[in-house]
Every structure is written in C-alpha cells, then in structure tokens.
Amino acid sequence: MRFLVFALLLLVSPTLSAQQDSLPPVKEVDSINKVRTKDSIKTKKPNFRIPERAAKEKDTVPITDYKIISYHRDTTIVDTTLTIRKEYKYNYIRQDDFELMPFSNIGQPYNVLGRTFSNNTLYPQIGAVAKHSNYFEIEDINYYNVPTPMTELMFKTTLEQGQLLDALLAFNFNKRFNVAIAFKGFRSLGKYRFDQAQSGNFRTSFNYANEKGNYNIRGHIAAQDIEGEENGGLLNRDQFEDTETDDFTDRARIDVRYTNANNRILGKRYFLDHELKLFKGKDSTKTRPTSLAIGHEFNYETKFYDFTQSAQNDAFGLDPFVTPIEDRARLKTMFNRGSLKFSNKTLGDIKGWASLYSYNYFFNSILITDEGTIQNQLKGEEIAVGGSYKKNFGKLLLKGDINYNVSGELGGSYFNASVDYKINDNNLISGGIHASSRMPNFNYLLYQSDYRNYNWQNTDTFNMQQIQSVRFGFNSKKLGHLQAEYSALDNYTYFESIATQEQIDNAQETAFVKPFQQTETINHLRVKYMKDFKWRRWTLTNTVLYQEVTQDDQVLNLPQLIARNSLFFSKDVFKKAMFLQTGVTFKYFTSYNMNAYNPLLGEFYIQNREEFGAYPLLDVFINAKVRQTRIYFKAEHLNSIFSKPNYYSAPNYPYRDFVIRFGLVWNFFS
Numbered sequence: 001m002r003f004l005v006f007a008l009l010l011l012v013s014p015t016l017s018a019q020q021d022s023l024p025p026v027k028e029v030d031s032i033n034k035v036r037t038k039d040s041i042k043t044k045k046p047n048f049r050i051p052e053r054a055a056k057e058k059d060t061v062p063i064t065d066y067k068i069i070s071y072h073r074d075t076t077i078v079d080t081t082l083t084i085r086k087e088y089k090y091n092y093i094r095q096d097d098f099e100l101m102p103f104s105n106i107g108q109p110y111n112v113l114g115r116t117f118s119n120n121t122l123y124p125q126i127g128a129v130a131k132h133s134n135y136f137e138i139e140d141i142n143y144y145n146v147p148t149p150m151t152e153l154m155f156k157t158t159l160e161q162g163q164l165l166d167a168l169l170a171f172n173f174n175k176r177f178n179v180a181i182a183f184k185g186f187r188s189l190g191k192y193r194f195d196q197a198q199s200g201n202f203r204t205s206f207n208y209a210n211e212k213g214n215y216n217i218r219g220h221i222a223a224q225d226i227e228g229e230e231n232g233g234l235l236n237r238d239q240f241e242d243t244e245t246d247d248f249t250d251r252a253r254i255d256v257r258y259t260n261a262n263n264r265i266l267g268k269r270y271f272l273d274h275e276l277k278l279f280k281g282k283d284s285t286k287t288r289p290t291s292l293a294i295g296h297e298f299n300y301e302t303k304f305y306d307f308t309q310s311a312q313n314d315a316f317g318l319d320p321f322v323t324p325i326e327d328r329a330r331l332k333t334m335f336n337r338g339s340l341k342f343s344n345k346t347l348g349d350i351k352g353w354a355s356l357y358s359y360n361y362f363f364n365s366i367l368i369t370d371e372g373t374i375q376n377q378l379k380g381e382e383i384a385v386g387g388s389y390k391k392n393f394g395k396l397l398l399k400g401d402i403n404y405n406v407s408g409e410l411g412g413s414y415f416n417a418s419v420d421y422k423i424n425d426n427n428l429i430s431g432g433i434h435a436s437s438r439m440p441n442f443n444y445l446l447y448q449s450d451y452r453n454y455n456w457q458n459t460d461t462f463n464m465q466q467i468q469s470v471r472f473g474f475n476s477k478k479l480g481h482l483q484a485e486y487s488a489l490d491n492y493t494y495f496e497s498i499a500t501q502e503q504i505d506n507a508q509e510t511a512f513v514k515p516f517q518q519t520e521t522i523n524h525l526r527v528k529y530m531k532d533f534k535w536r537r538w539t540l541t542n543t544v545l546y547q548e549v550t551q552d553d554q555v556l557n558l559p560q561l562i563a564r565n566s567l568f569f570s571k572d573v574f575k576k577a578m579f580l581q582t583g584v585t586f587k588y589f590t591s592y593n594m595n596a597y598n599p600l601l602g603e604f605y606i607q608n609r610e611e612f613g614a615y616p617l618l619d620v621f622i623n624a625k626v627r628q629t630r631i632y633f634k635a636e637h638l639n640s641i642f643s644k645p646n647y648y649s650a651p652n653y654p655y656r657d658f659v660i661r662f663g664l665v666w667n668f669f670s
Contacts, residue, residue: 061147061148061669063077063078063080064077065077065146065147066078066144066145066146066147066150066170066669067144067145067146068142068143068144069142069143069144069145069207069218070139070142070143071138071139071140071141072139078150078152078667080625080628080630080667081625082579082581082623082624082625082630084539084541084566084568084581086630086665087566087581087585087621087623087632090156090632090663090665091156092106092107092133092134092156092164092186093110093133093134094154094166097110098114098543098545098562098564098587099112099113099114099115099545099562100112100113100133101113101589101594101649101650101655102649102655102656103649103650103653103655103656104159104190104191104192104195104251104649104653104654104655104656104657105158105159105188105189105190105191105192105195105196105197105656106158106159106162106164106186106188106190106197107134107158107186107188107197107198107199107226107228108190108195108197108228109130109131109133109597109602109604109650110130110133111594111595111597111604111649111650112558112595112604113545113558113559113562113589114526114528114545114547114558114562115524115526115547115556115558116485116526117434117467117469117485117487117489117524118416118432118434118467118469118471118485118487120414120434120436120438120465120467121438122384122403122405122411122412122413122414122436122438123333123357123359123382123410123411123438124410124438124439124440124441124442124445125441125442126303126305126329126331126361126441126442126443127305127329127441127442127443127444127601127602127603128263128265128305128329128443128601128602128603129441129602129603129604130597130602130603130604131226131228131263131265131305131602132226132265134184134199134201134226135201135224135226135265135267136201136203136222136224138269138271138299141203141205141220141222141271142180142205143178143180143205143206143207143218143220144170144178144179144180144205144207145172145178145207146170146171146172146178147172147175148171148669148670149169149170149171149669149670150169150170150171150667150668150669150670151167151168151169151170151666151667151668151669151670152166152167152168152665152666152667153165153166153167153168153664153665153666154166154167154663154664154665154666155663155664155665155666156632156661156662156663157661157662157663158186158187158188158661159188159189159190159191159656159659160188160189160190160191161187161188161189162186162187162188162189162198163186163187164185164186164188164663165183165184165185165186166182166183166184167182167183167184168180168181168182169181169182176208176209176210176211177206177207177208178206178207178208179204179205179206180203180204180205180206181203181204182201182202182203182204183200183201183202183203184199184200184201185198185199185200185201186198186199191251191252191656191657192231192251192252192254192256193231193252193254193256193259194229194230194231194256194258194259194260195229195231195256196228196229197227197228197229198227198228199224199225199226199227200224200225201222201223201224201225201226202221202222202223202224203220203221203222204220204221205218205219205220205221206218206219206220213277214276214277214280215274215275215276215277216274216275217272217273217274217275218272218273218274219270219271219272219273220269220271221268221269221270221271222267222268222269222271223267223268223269224265224266224267224268225264225265225266226264226265226266227262227263227264227265228262228263228264229259229261229262230258230261230262230263230599231256231257231258231259231261232256232257232258232261232313232315232510232599232652233256233257233597233650233651233652233653234254234255234256234257234652234653234654235254235255235256235257235507236254236255237652239253239254239255240254240645240654241644241645241646243644243645251657257313257315257507257652258309258313258315260309260310260311260313261307261308261309261313261325261599261600262306262307262308262309263305263306263307263308263599263600263602264305264306264308265303265304265305265602266303266304266306267301267302267303267304268301268302268303269299269300269301269302270298270299270300270301271298271299272296272297272298272299273295273296273297273298274295274296275293275294275295275296275341276293276294276295277291277292277293278292278293278294279291279292289343289345290343290344290345291341291342291343292340292341292342292343293340293341293343294338294339294340294341295338295339295340295341296336296337296338296339297335297336297337297339298334298335298336299333299334299335300333300334300335301331301332301333301334302330302331302332303330303331303332304328304329304330304331305328305329305602306326306327306328307325307327307328307449307599307600307601307602308324308325308326308327309324309325310324310325311323311324312325314506314507314508314511315507315508315510315511316451316453316454316510316511316600317451317452317453317454317511318511319452320450320451320452321450321451321452322450323450325449325450325451326450327448327449327450327451327454327600328363328364329361329363329442329443329447329448330360330361330362330363331359331360331361331442332359332360333357333358333359333360334357334358335355335356335357335358336355336356337353337354337355337356338353338354338355339351339352339353340352340353347391348389348390348391348392348398349388349389349390349391350387350388350389351387351388351389352385352386352387353385353386353387354383354384354385355383355384355385355386356381356382356383357381357382357383357384357408357411358380358381358382359378359379359380359381359382359410360377360378360379361377361378361379361442361446362376362377362378362379363376363377363446363448364376365448367448367455369455374446374448374455374456374457375446375457376448378410378442378445378446378459380408380409380410381407381408382405382407382408382409382410382411383405383406383407383408384403384404384405384406384408384411385403385404385406386401386402386403386404387401387402388400388401388402389401395421395422395423396419396420396421396422397419397420397421397422398417398418398419399416399417399418399419399420400415400416400417400418401414401415401416402414402415402416403415409439409459410438410439411438411439412436412437412438412439412464412466413435413436413437414434414435414436414437415433415434415435415436416432416433416434417432417433418430418431418432418433419431419432426476426477426478427474427475427476427477427479428473428474428475428476429472429473429474429475430472430473430474430475431470431471431472431473432470432471433468433469433470433471434467434468434469434470434471435466435467435468435469436466436467437464437465437466437467438464438465439462439464439465440462440465440493440515440517441493443515443601443603444458444462444493444515445457445458445459445462446458446459447601449600451511451600453511453512453513453514454513454600454601456514456515458515458517461517462491462493462515462517463491463517464491465489465490465491465492465493466489466490466491467487467488467489467490468487468488469485469486469487469488470485470486471483471484471485471486472484472485479531480529480530480531480532481529481530481531482527482528482529483526483527483528483529484525484526484527484528485525485526486523486524486525487523487524487525488521488522488523488524489521489522489523489524489556490519490521490522491517491518491519492517492518492522492555492556493515493516493517493518494515494516494517494518494555494556494605494606495513495514495515495516495598495601495603495604495605495606496513496514496516496555496605496606496607497509497510497512497513497514497596497605497607498512498514499511499512504609509596509607510596510598510599510600513598513601513605516555518551518553518555520551520552520553522549522550522551522555522556523549523550523551524547524548524549524550524556524558525547525548525549526545526546526547526548527545527546527547528543528544528545528546529542529543529544530542530543530544537569537570537571538567538568538569539566539567539568539569539570539583540565540566540567541565541566541567541568542563542564542565543563543564543565544561544562544563544564545561545562545563546560546561547559547560547561547562548560554593554606554608555606556606557592557593557594557595557606557608558592559589559590559591559592559613560590560592561589561590562587562588562589562590563586563587563588563589564585564586564587564588565585565586566583566584566585566586567583567584568581568582568583568584568621569581569582569583577626578624578625578626579624579625580622580623580624581621581622581623581624581625582621582622582623583620583621584618584619584620584621585618585619585621586616586617586618587616587617587618587619588614588615588616588617589613589614590613590614591611591612591613591614592611592612592613593606593607593608593609593610593611594607594611594612594613594648594650594651595607595650596650596651596652597650597651597653604650607651610651612648612650612651615643615646615647616639616643617637617639617647617655618637618638618639619634619635619636619637619638620634620635620638621633621634621635622634628666628667628668628669629664629665629666629667630664630665630666631662631663631664632662632663632664632665633660633661633662634660634661634662635658635659635660636656636658636659636660636661637655637656637657637658637659638658640657640658641658645657
C-alpha cells in the first residue's frame, strides 16, 4: 500500500506541464472579495517562458472548477469543508451509516436497521449481500473534470494491527481528457479471535469529449478483493456479558465457534459509455439547443464468492460430501444497451433504448440426490426495451423511466416517475412512484456446497418479487427535511433457519438455513425526518426514522424507531488558521428480532426467538480543518465503559467496545 501511495504522488509531477494550458482565467473577485467564502488553490508558476497573453492570467484556480461527475451525470464540486455530514460519512464505507449496524471489526458485515425498496435493480445479483458493503458498483464510480492534478487521501485507524487508506489521483492530459486512479485498501485484525478482515478496491476512470463537443466517452475498470476470517460469533455469551470478573475484558480470550473458516468476494469489471450527437440545432436562448444523439453502454463483469473451511464443523452440518470445504459460486455478466436521445427546450429530454443482458451463474459440479438433480448452471440472455423522460416546467421538474423485459426468465420490469416542485428558494416538495418485478438473487435460486444442507434449486418454485412504492418529500431550510415512503411487497424472498430447539441448543442453527418466499403481501411504511437547530456556535442535528411493517408472518424484521442526535460546537481558532468542530453523537434504536448472520452464505437470515437493541451508542468527536485538510478524532461507544455489555450487532456477534480512532482527509492541488 505504501508503494501505491508513493506511485500516485509520483504521477503528479510529470503531469504539471500538461495542466497549465487548462487553467482558466480567474476574476479579481474570486481571489479577493470571496476569499472568505470560497476556497482557491494556488498553482506553481512554470519555470519556462510563457506567452504574454498567458502571463496575464491569474495563477489561482477556484475550487469550483474541480468537478465530480456521477454515473447518472450529476455534477458536484470537490468539497473541502468540514461539516457534521462529513463526520457521518467518515467511516469504512464512506457513507452515512445511520440505517446500518456495524459488526465489532472494521470490514465486517452491517446489519440493516432501515429498508428502502424503491431502488430495486432489474436483474438478480450473485448474492452474499452482507459481504458487499464495500463493493463499488457501477453507480459508485465517479468521473472527474479537473483543471490541475487533484489528490485526495483518506486515512483512518482500524482495530488492532491495521490501517484504512483510500487514495485518489485525478488529472487531465488536456481540458477535454480527464483520468482518475484510486485505490482503497485496509486490514484490521479485530479484538476477537479469528476476526481479521481486509480488502483492496482498485478503480480507474476516464472521460473525454472531442473539440466540437458532439462526442463524449467515459469508462472505468474496477478490480476488487474483499475477504475476511469467520469465527461464527460467541460460543458462550456469558463470557462477553460477565461484569463481575476481568477474565474476558481482553476479548481475545473469549471462545468463538470456530477458527478455520474464510469467505471472499472477488470481482473485475470493464465499463464503457459513449454518445454521439447526430445534429445540434441552434437555439436563440443559447441554453437548450435541439439535439439528437445515439449512445451505447457496455459492461462486462466477472465475480465469484468463496467460502472455505479447513475442516468440518457441526455449525453447518454433520456429514459434508468432502473436506476441506471449498465452495465457490461464479457469475459472469455482459450488458449492452443502445439508446437514442432527443433533447429540446419545449419537449424536454426523451430517451429510448434496447438492451441485451447475458449471464452465466455456475458451479463446477452437478449434484444428484434422492430428491432429484441440482443443476450446476443458470445461463441465458435477457432482452429489454425502455425509455426515460425529463422536463422542466418552470418550478416544476418531471422525471420518469421505464424498462420492460421482452425476453428471458430472470428479468422483469420497472417503472419510476417523480415530480419536484420548488415553492421558493427555501422550500421544495417532491413525490414519486415505483413499481418493479424481478427474480430473487441467484443464490436463492441455485446453490451448491460441500455441506449437504446447503444445496437447493428453486428456479421452478420461486416467482418474481414485486414491489410497489409511493413516496413524498418536503425539504425546507426552516422546517427541516421530511421523507415518507410506503411499499407493498409480494413474493418477498428471505433466508430462515428451520432448526429445532434441540439443534439450536447444540449450536446447529446455521446448519438449517434455507431460502423461502412469502406469498402474502407485506406492507412497509417509513417516515424519516432531519432537522438542525442552531444557537450561536452550537448546533443540534437530529435524524429520526419511524418504520411500521404489516405482515402475516414475521419475515421482515426492523426496529420501529431509530434516532440520532449530534450536539456540537464550531469555531475558528488560532486566528482563523483552524476551524474546530467538537461534540457528541447519540444513536438509539428500539429492540426487535434482529437478523442473524450466516458466514457460509454471506447473508443475514431472520430469527424470531429473541430481541436485541434498545441500547445507546455514544460517540465523542473532535474534528478540525486546516486549509484543505480535515482531521478526525473520535472516542467510539464511550458509554460501553460503564454500561452493561448487552450490545449486539447480530445474535452472538457483539458490537465493538470503547475505542479511540483518528484519521484525516487531505485534498491537495498541484
């Protein structure tokens, strides 16, 4: 990892000369009048003689010129501010984990506290969902447009013998051709026995537009490896919950269920998206000319999920086919989509497409049992057609898209429609509907393992999952942000253990986990509210999520209430050379039948025997910003020092004890 960081920094110097021709002239107001409100970056003056015209240009570049483009082509700027929202995202997955419950070690699964069903994908995934929290999907890759080389380093300590580093370098060869190289790597030994986790995520992306502006292309390559040791959780909870002796305050002394299992996700992806404008008409307003463009999107990805165990363990079954256990599920997919897009000021943006999706999910053997034959492969092609629409009507924004699978057995369809109405600069209301259907993930339909109980094929018995959702939102600078969503789920698919009480007492609950499908409709309501209260230099940030589930059987278990409150103090110190932000964050969720974790599948499964939750999580943080560097210092789960050890992330999997961690995010510009 140290070599990679050195190589990234080394790449900055040879690109300096290539950056100088793309530095835009900066008005006097950018470097004088707005120096207090808008960052600017000084660039090194070239050593060689430059033309007189270029010499007149300023040697500062506003930070607003450093742009980040998402998969959906939404553009944001590089943000070097220090806010409480940045504090929430300063973690392993670099996302706000308000609706997640992490395990004790960094890099392990997150139990889900809140669910949203309106973002369903069209095609099934490989499965092992619990192992994908740090996996970069297509939508997670960003593209950059920078006038000079920009580097971002994110560092954070982990737990016992390890570090977390996410390094990014973005630069251009000219103003139309930008490249980014990034690597995220970490390792953490953990506090418990056989609990080590590590990963490496390499990404490189580029985007290019020709001089005429009628052709653009972008793409990325991602290679990712996520692996971890699995210990099955606590063998004896009394050792963890014991408060009368100090025998097990060193968590490495606590007995775990096994110390010989590992699982791993390995994925490689090649993505390309380009568009050619056939014609571009003139528009008197010069803001929205009429245009017609053709586009093509290509994606090829290979992925496999491994579970290995050096010897048999009763937790997964008494009589495996062979030992050692070496399970591997493989998935290869290729996606091609051709599109035609028409844009007009009056009609808006209208886009239509046709796509071909090829998949090959397979194992290396065919299993023949007394109950029948279990195939080793699911292979086929899916053909779909669809379109999207977007139009601004003054303060009203309409968006919608539809996709329908015309051929194939796995894909279904989806329909999304949304409307945003801007009442004024301070208030916005929004609404939308979602409907989708598709088959469950591949590991629900077909799975093979060296353990006898983990072999099934449900391609002829499982039906497509169907989701209908309606949502409403109200965003106000004075009243806060309100989000509400109601979803109806049909053919909801889940994992559950059918073990008897005797088998559970013998620590064999995970040996009888199988996929099931609920035929009755499940109704899910969620209402989320966010509001900040400010007084002088003090701020109270509040987030509350209420959920209600109506169902005939307990197959969708979620806490009814989740709350997070942060009280912090902000001030410029040291003659405004540093911006300081310090405070406390309190998080709480009500008790519920928390899902259990299955390491063999890399999935969570439902259990209705015992409830967990109703315990506070108290963090104390001190954050600071010096120029473009944000420094983070946090005492996590401070209340565990004096509270009863009843905090679990899943049955038999404790949440982490009190720990102090620190790190930084450093942006620097050449």
